[in-house]
Each structure stands twice: as C-alpha cells, then as structure tokens.
Amino acid sequence: MTAALRGRRAALAVLAAAGLPLAGIGRALALSGLAPDVPAADLLDPAQSAVFRAWFVRIVGEQLRQGPTPRWYQRDCAGLVRFAVGEALRVHDARWLRANGMQGAASARQLPPELNLTAAQRTLGQRWTRADGSTGAYASALALVQGNSRFVARNVNLALPGDLLFYDQGDEQHLMIWMGQSLAYHTGTVTRTDNGLRAVTLSRLMQWNDSRWQPQDGNPNFIGVFRFAFLSR
Numbered sequence: 001m002t003a004a005l006r007g008r009r010a011a012l013a014v015l016a017a018a019g020l021p022l023a024g025i026g027r028a029l030a031l032s033g034l035a036p037d038v039p040a041a042d043l044l045d046p047a048q049s050a051v052f053r054a055w056f057v058r059i060v061g062e063q064l065r066q067g068p069t070p071r072w073y074q075r076d077c078a079g080l081v082r083f084a085v086g087e088a089l090r091v092h093d094a095r096w097l098r099a100n101g102m103q104g105a106a107s108a109r110q111l112p113p114e115l116n117l118t119a120a121q122r123t124l125g126q127r128w129t130r131a132d133g134s135t136g137a138y139a140s141a142l143a144l145v146q147g148n149s150r151f152v153a154r155n156v157n158l159a160l161p162g163d164l165l166f167y168d169q170g171d172e173q174h175l176m177i178w179m180g181q182s183l184a185y186h187t188g189t190v191t192r193t194d195n196g197l198r199a200v201t202l203s204r205l206m207q208w209n210d211s212r213w214q215p216q217d218g219n220p221n222f223i224g225v226f227r228f229a230f231l232s233r
Contacts, residue, residue: 053162054112055088086125149226
C-alpha cells in the first residue's frame, strides 16, 4: 500500500469516526470544519503572519524566475510548499541571500522585512503532522491540508497570498499556491528540458480545458482554499 493511500484511508477513518458524510475524502475534509490544534507558542501573530506570507510567496516566485535551487530536492507540488515554508522561516541573512540569488542591491530593496520568530517557530517546517500522527520534515499534499492547514472556502476570491488550493483527483492529490496575481505549482514531473514549475492566471485556470483543474464550486475535484494553521490570519 502506498503512503498516499495509507494517508487517504487514515483520513477516512478519522472522518468516519466523527460521523461526517463521506461523499468524497476531499469534500469531507473541506466541509468537516476540523482544524488542527496549534500550540500557542507556535502560532504566528498577525504581523508575523503577514511577513511570512511575503517571504513564502517571494521564495516560490524566485523558483519560477531563477529555476529550482539544488537545495529543493523533492520536486513535486507538496515539495514546493514544504521547501518554501522552510526557507521562509529561516533567518534571511547575507549568506542566505547569496545562496538564493537575492544579494543584489535592487533585489534587496524589494525584500520583505525580516521575520522575527522564536526558536520553536523556526522549526515549524520540520514538524509537519502526518496521517499517522507522527511529525517530521516530510508531509504529503493530503497531510499538508489535513493535519497542518484549516479550510477557508471554496471561493478562490477569499484566498490570501500564500494560501493553498487543494485538489483531490482520486488516486492523487495536488496543491497550487495563490501568489496574489497568479497561481504557482509543480507538475510532479521533471525532465532535462522541463523543471515542472508552472504559473497560471486565475482567469486562465477558470477556463482550463481539463475541467478537473478549474477552481469552480461545481468541480468535485476542487476541494477549496486552505491556510496554514500556524498563521493567525
């Protein structure tokens, strides 16, 4: 049994125990209203949340602009999210800026302010809650929303930069990142000529030829917008 399938079955068991309708795992997750508990010491306050979002979106944007950094080695949609979260939570000193191609004066003027966090908050990207209840640096797309995010809405207009769009395509789940002007994602496939990274406008995605990817209320594969549980807004 694959890890993804085990995660899906674990999620189903939790929702069934709660007496929730199981028309589909994704829709049940979205409509359940269940949200993971975040220790108060880990919760980012509104100001920290806003700065985190700015860094998270900037780091994803740099992967699109410059190409994937070698330090991002799990190349799929969930891997992009995990990588960008971990980097956003780091101290963005001169060494970090050089390593990420942001050391130029023009680039530095456009950077978000530094994110002031506690030592525990810095490790949030290493403590994802997984389907079996354990924690670690790896979490699947399903686990990222099931155990680490809260449901916002199925209306994309309510998304804030850095929020996640979650799709359940049956045997696979997929994440997209709302960047404020567009959506970023990784296809999960890498070739010598294609790094798998994509950016698409919302208007184009709404008219996507494959309707399974349209973030429309009538699309059963689109589960909705999710927000990291450690953000207070």
